[in-house]
Amino acid sequence: MSSIIFINERGLIIIKTTKQIELTGRRLGDGKRPLICTPLVGKTREAILYETEKILAKQPDLLEWRVDFFEGIADTCTVIDLAKSIKHIAKDTPLIFTRRSFKEGGEQISLSESQVVRLYSAICESGNVDIIDYELMNVKEDVNHLRNISKKHGIKMIMSYHNFNCTPEVDALSEKLIEAEHMQADIAKIAVMPNHLEDVLTLLHVTLDAKQKMKIPVITMSMGAYGSLTRMFGGIFGSAVTFAVGENSSAPGQVPIEDMKTVLAILQRVTGEE
Numbered sequence: 001m002s003s004i005i006f007i008n009e010r011g012l013i014i015i016k017t018t019k020q021i022e023l024t025g026r027r028l029g030d031g032k033r034p035l036i037c038t039p040l041v042g043k044t045r046e047a048i049l050y051e052t053e054k055i056l057a058k059q060p061d062l063l064e065w066r067v068d069f070f071e072g073i074a075d076t077c078t079v080i081d082l083a084k085s086i087k088h089i090a091k092d093t094p095l096i097f098t099r100r101s102f103k104e105g106g107e108q109i110s111l112s113e114s115q116v117v118r119l120y121s122a123i124c125e126s127g128n129v130d131i132i133d134y135e136l137m138n139v140k141e142d143v144n145h146l147r148n149i150s151k152k153h154g155i156k157m158i159m160s161y162h163n164f165n166c167t168p169e170v171d172a173l174s175e176k177l178i179e180a181e182h183m184q185a186d187i188a189k190i191a192v193m194p195n196h197l198e199d200v201l202t203l204l205h206v207t208l209d210a211k212q213k214m215k216i217p218v219i220t221m222s223m224g225a226y227g228s229l230t231r232m233f234g235g236i237f238g239s240a241v242t243f244a245v246g247e248n249s250s251a252p253g254q255v256p257i258e259d260m261k262t263v264l265a266i267l268q269r270v271t272g273e274e
């Protein structure tokens with residue numbers, strides 16, 4: 001699918017985001033604005049279910065369970081059971097399952113990487129999540145294994161890259177997205193830290209380029225204070241999802257979902273996308 005570019009009645013150039021995220025049998029959103037994803041970062045079952053209830057009242061498009069924050073992560077049955085409870089509360093709001101690795105800005109956990117892969121496999125088999133997110137930098141056999149197992153169970157896969165220190169050059173960032181596509185990701189994601197305003201432009205440039213050249217949807221963002229610009233405006237450049245705070249933040253620069261909705265509504269109005 002390619003982008004459609006046209007000029008609306010007010011003379012504004014509209015570049016439609018045509019690459020929407022698709023779950024099995026369901027396309028998410030209308031492609032006119034990025035989906036809003038809110039993270040769940042509670043440490044206990046009670047905290048996570050409370051967070052889920054509170055956040056759902058604010059109507060996000062997606063939920064991300066950051067399981068690396070969960071103190072019960074080492075017990076696969078407990079994780080599967082909790083995913084089932086979250087899904088029960090979330091109903092039609094799709095659930096992303098993410099163990100963010102410590103190396104890429106996540107919490108320190110007690111599991112070895114092979115145990116993490118087994119946990120992801122079990123959660124795919126359970127069918128209690130809609131999408132998994134696994135880092136591209138992991139051992140290729142593990143990435144491929146999870147790609148195969150997720151596909152087998154009708155679960156979509158995000159392959160991601162995070163850099164909490166800096167923003168690599170345009171080519172290096174583009175390569176990450178292309179690598180994800182080559183490895184058969186359903187969605188490619190990058191999250192990087194800007195050290196200058198120019199880094200924000202780098203991220204947006206890479207995003208627009210990917211929107212025009214790649215076949216799969218991409219999710220991109222800069223983090224921190226400057227990066228929050230990309231969280232609000234990244235959809236115009238081609239990011240399919242923006243992460244916002246429902247109850248608690250999972251990364252620097254995330255803005256509250258209420259503010260995000262206001263900004264996206266204004267953007268839709270001024271770009272003629274209503």
Ligand SMILES: O=C1C[C@@](O)(C(=O)O)C[C@@H](O)[C@@H]1O
Binds near residue numbers: 039133162191223251
């Ligand atoms: O990868 C991402 C993006 C993110 O790091 C952010 O910057 O919003 C937040 C994480 O929870 C998520 O897994």
